Amino acid sequence: MIDTLLGSSFLYACLYISLSICCAGILFKVGRWFIIDTGPVSVRVPRWKRVTAAIRSMLSALAGRRALHLFRLILLEGLLQTRILKTSAWRWMMHVSIFVGFTMLVLMHALDEKTTKVLFPEYYSTLDPFQFLRNLFGAMVLFGVAIAVIRRIRFRKPIVVTRGSDRIAVAIVSVIIATGFVLEAIKLTSERVYKRMTEAFYSSASPEDENALKAYWAKEYGTAFASWKVTITPELLARGKQIHEETCASCHSSATSAFISHPIARAVRPFAAALDRHGVELWLYYLHVFACFAALAYFPFSKLFHIITNPLSIVINGMSDIKDADTPAAAPRRALELDACTSCGTCNRYCSVAPVYRMLGNMEILPFQKLRNVKALAAGKMNNPAKLQEVSEGAFICTTCYRCTEVCPAGINLQDQWFSSRALLAEKGFPQPHVWIKEKSASEWSDRIHYSERDAHEAAPIKGRYYNLTDDSEIFAPCIQCQTCTNVCPVVAARGDSRDAVDISPQKIMNLLRLGLNDLAMGSRMVWDCLTCYQCQEHCPQGIRVTDIIYELKNRAYLRFREMDRWKKVDEDAT
Amino acid sequence: MKFAFFKGCRIPYYLEQYGTSTAAVLKSFGVRLVELDFNCCGYPNRDLHFESFILSAARNMALAERKNLDILTPCKCCYGSLKHAAHFLRGSRRLRDDINALLASEGLEWKGTGRVMHLLTVLCDVIGLPTLSVAVKRPLSGFMVAPHYGCHALRPSDVVHFDDPLAPSIFEDLILATGARPVDWPRRLDCCGNPLLNKNDGISLSLMRTKIEDASEAGADCICTACTYCQIQFDEVQAREASRAQTSRLLPSVLYTQLLGYAMGLPEKVLGLGKNLIQLQKLT
Numbered sequence: 001m002i003d004t005l006l007g008s009s010f011l012y013a014c015l016y017i018s019l020s021i022c023c024a025g026i027l028f029k030v031g032r033w034f035i036i037d038t039g040p041v042s043v044r045v046p047r048w049k050r051v052t053a054a055i056r057s058m059l060s061a062l063a064g065r066r067a068l069h070l071f072r073l074i075l076l077e078g079l080l081q082t083r084i085l086k087t088s089a090w091r092w093m094m095h096v097s098i099f100v101g102f103t104m105l106v107l108m109h110a111l112d113e114k115t116t117k118v119l120f121p122e123y124y125s126t127l128d129p130f131q132f133l134r135n136l137f138g139a140m141v142l143f144g145v146a147i148a149v150i151r152r153i154r155f156r157k158p159i160v161v162t163r164g165s166d167r168i169a170v171a172i173v174s175v176i177i178a179t180g181f182v183l184e185a186i187k188l189t190s191e192r193v194y195k196r197m198t199e200a201f202y203s204s205a206s207p208e209d210e211n212a213l214k215a216y217w218a219k220e221y222g223t224a225f226a227s228w229k230v231t232i233t234p235e236l237l238a239r240g241k242q243i244h245e246e247t248c249a250s251c252h253s254s255a256t257s258a259f260i261s262h263p264i265a266r267a268v269r270p271f272a273a274a275l276d277r278h279g280v281e282l283w284l285y286y287l288h289v290f291a292c293f294a295a296l297a298y299f300p301f302s303k304l305f306h307i308i309t310n311p312l313s314i315v316i317n318g319m320s321d322i323k324d325a326d327t328p329a330a331a332p333r334r335a336l337e338l339d340a341c342t343s344c345g346t347c348n349r350y351c352s353v354a355p356v357y358r359m360l361g362n363m364e365i366l367p368f369q370k371l372r373n374v375k376a377l378a379a380g381k382m383n384n385p386a387k388l389q390e391v392s393e394g395a396f397i398c399t400t401c402y403r404c405t406e407v408c409p410a411g412i413n414l415q416d417q418w419f420s421s422r423a424l425l426a427e428k429g430f431p432q433p434h435v436w437i438k439e440k441s442a443s444e445w446s447d448r449i450h451y452s453e454r455d456a457h458e459a460a461p462i463k464g465r466y467y468n469l470t471d472d473s474e475i476f477a478p479c480i481q482c483q484t485c486t487n488v489c490p491v492v493a494a495r496g497d498s499r500d501a502v503d504i505s506p507q508k509i510m511n512l513l514r515l516g517l518n519d520l521a522m523g524s525r526m527v528w529d530c531l532t533c534y535q536c537q538e539h540c541p542q543g544i545r546v547t548d549i550i551y552e553l554k555n556r557a558y559l560r561f562r563e564m565d566r567w568k569k570v571d572e573d574a575t
Numbered sequence: 576m577k578f579a580f581f582k583g584c585r586i587p588y589y590l591e592q593y594g595t596s597t598a599a600v601l602k603s604f605g606v607r608l609v610e611l612d613f614n615c616c617g618y619p620n621r622d623l624h625f626e627s628f629i630l631s632a633a634r635n636m637a638l639a640e641r642k643n644l645d646i647l648t649p650c651k652c653c654y655g656s657l658k659h660a661a662h663f664l665r666g667s668r669r670l671r672d673d674i675n676a677l678l679a680s681e682g683l684e685w686k687g688t689g690r691v692m693h694l695l696t697v698l699c700d701v702i703g704l705p706t707l708s709v710a711v712k713r714p715l716s717g718f719m720v721a722p723h724y725g726c727h728a729l730r731p732s733d734v735v736h737f738d739d740p741l742a743p744s745i746f747e748d749l750i751l752a753t754g755a756r757p758v759d760w761p762r763r764l765d766c767c768g769n770p771l772l773n774k775n776d777g778i779s780l781s782l783m784r785t786k787i788e789d790a791s792e793a794g795a796d797c798i799c800t801a802c803t804y805c806q807i808q809f810d811e812v813q814a815r816e817a818s819r820a821q822t823s824r825l826l827p828s829v830l831y832t833q834l835l836g837y838a839m840g841l842p843e844k845v846l847g848l849g850k851n852l853i854q855l856q857k858l859t
Contacts, residue, residue: 355617397623399584399585434774466669494777531726532622532726533770535726535730537730551621551622554622558623
């Protein structure tokens with residue numbers, strides 16, 4: 001219907017190229033789900049077993065009453081997206097608008113030859129209700145995109161982190177819809193398009209009739225005719241209407257039902273002649289079509305891919321026991337989930353340890369960032385010890401409270417991701433602080449403190465503390481070394497084999513503080529194996545806050561040790 | 576009567592039955608529980624970073640204060656953490672100002688006007704033992720229960736104000752109200768070992784075993800807990816360790832709300848006794 005500059009075979013070639021890139025991309029992505037290794041190395045299963053496990057669980061989902069549950073999941077959480085509704089009505093509206101609008105446009109507009117024409121034999125895209133619907137669906141998509149953009153402006157770091165992929169997704173969808181609207185508007189105003197259509201469908205009997213139809217289209221459709229001066233009389237319009245009804249109306253309903261394109265047409269009308277001269281209509285058409293092709297080719301690699309991964313993740317996790325994830329099917333599921341995350345930030349908003357993030361300032365504490373770390377770890381992209389230390393801190397500060405898993409709109413089993421990534425980090429030598437600190441003895445840590453502080457030329461004192469028990473001799477000086485604390489300490493009593501035994505007793509800690517040897521207490525097993533049961537403090541006849549002192553030693557030690565390179569060899573003679 | 580219900584981080588995933596049984600028991604005494612947008616109580620991070628612990632706890636208390644509600648928590652570690660934070664905030668003006676400056680970004684302020692109460696205190700002192708006794712429909716006569724106090728509610732007594740730290744009696748009284756008999760066992764005030772789980776399993780499990788043996792020797796049919804962590808230790812961890820060591824000698828552990836709820840005739844669906852990994856044989 002349009003004289004294409006490059007010919008329709010070229011467009012078809014482009015369509016098939018982008019379609020094949022899309023299909024190959026999908027295959028590549030799905031294939032990777034079975035290849036990517038997440039979680040600890042010790043429990044990894046061979047890849048073929050992952051495939052068979054996935055097939056087995058898919059088949060079992062179709063059996064008996066489980067099929068009913070599957071149907072319910074697809075309907076409620078997949079199509080109606082009730083998981084999003086749980087946390088935010090606005091996001092749900094955004095999502096449903098874009099999803100319904102875009103899907104309908106693809107089906108009834110992009111694939112009109114395949115679907116709409118088959119369903120409605122009288123179909124013409126310029127006929128109502130199709131013309132109206134096209135505008136409606138386009139408007140829905142833009143409405144959704146607008147909410148998405150506003151949301152991303154309103155909620156920023158650390159709640160929502162907007163990256164290139166988010167911007168590209170929004171941009172590509174907006175370009176497709178916006179060019180669609182403007183293209184439709186320009187076609188309405190374009191004399192060139194008018195000429196093309198009348199040449200094809202209307203052979204006029206007289207210049208009078210030609211003028212009549214022009215007058216009618218200029219009035220009703222906003223078509224702009226350059227250097228055309230005719231006095232428009234009601235009679236002329238009536239005649240024009242008659243011709244229109246005879247020739248055009250069977251394919252063209254009133255343009256006002258195009259409630260977005262029509263006002264745009266009115267607005268661009270003064271420039272119609274210039275637009276026509278430069279062939280803008282054609283360029284917009286290409287922009288529109290090539291944006292669609294680009295989106296199609298980019299789809300498997302873009303954020304838009306979540307149209308596939310989210311329902312999959314929702315269904316898989318909805319069908320399986322979320323607490324019993326230790327099966328061969330878990331590996332491909334975890335890999336799929338990494339693709340399903342849309343970085344919507346819902347998990348961050350509900351994170352139970354968000355205040356800890358605010359205080360420590362380590363982004364790796366927040367769930368959204370943690371899932372990205374799982375991805376980086378799986379890709380083998382994370383090897384820097386300092387970075388791994390930060391990631392490990394985040395992983396173990398998480399209290400596995402389950403809230404992020406409950407609210408995740410993509411239905412990702414985040415809880416399982418946290419467990420498996422913790423195990424992997426521990427395997428890599430980055431377990432929780434209580435474990436890595438005890439890998440060295442108290443005196444080794446003490447050496448390292450001296451070494452690193454000499455290395456840094458000056459000791460960085462910990463500033464801004466709100467209470468200071470370990471440097472205030474009035475706190476621990478009253479200790480009479482009566483050993484009550486040691487005698488009531490369950491950790492001291494529980495010393496089993498030498499591996500678990502504590503190195504110094506609580507009363508010795510008081511002694512070290514009195515000697516000013518705080519550094520020697522900070523990395524001690526007694527401090528890091530303290531149960532915080534407060535027996536010592538409760539029983540101290542001198543009222544010394546023994547447990548609080550141990551807490552403070554831990555706090556001070558942790559802030560120092562986390563900054564140290566703990567793999568560096570220390571020249572002990574030099575200290 | 577209305578409380579802000581502070582569940583803590585562990586109940587939703589690890590110990591659902593504590594949440595449902597607590598809500599059900601309290602509901603039958605006309606107590607309404609409101610769930611606010613709470614975060615972690617701060618306890619797990621007190622080891623590492625004092626300020627993080629205080630901000631976490633203060634935010635929770637400020638949320639409840641904004642609604643003019645007192646906090647009720649079924650977890651002793653959450654209880655201890657919130658009480659400690661309030662204690663430190665009261666003690667230092669500088670700390671209070673700095674924390675409030677951070678809370679202000681959410682329109683919150685810690686004023687220290689709201690109370691933090693443990694579930695057992697609410698049951699014993701607010702609802703009252705006589706009311707509990709009246710509600711008991713099927714007294715658990717002859718049932719021997721070893722009350723496990725839990726450290727963080729009991730000590731340090733000058734901060735937590737729960738009961739007499741050396742000779743507490745609240746738990747025994749509450750067990751008596753169900754018609755069961757509290758067992759006097761030497762280690763009732765000792766730690767369950769859970770704080771060192773995954774940090775030093777040797778000590779953690781040894782403490783747990785010592786306590787279980789002690790309760791068994793004292794003739795207990797079960798241990799009774801009123802703390803999320805203690806229950807996880809005595810139920811889940813004990814069961815896991817037993818299957819690893821292939822021993823069959825197990826001592827069940829029940830939550831106090833399960834025990835009371837059972838005596839009150841509340842349905843199993845809310846009590847979740849079946850969700851405990853080590854099943855009580857004698858009760859049913």
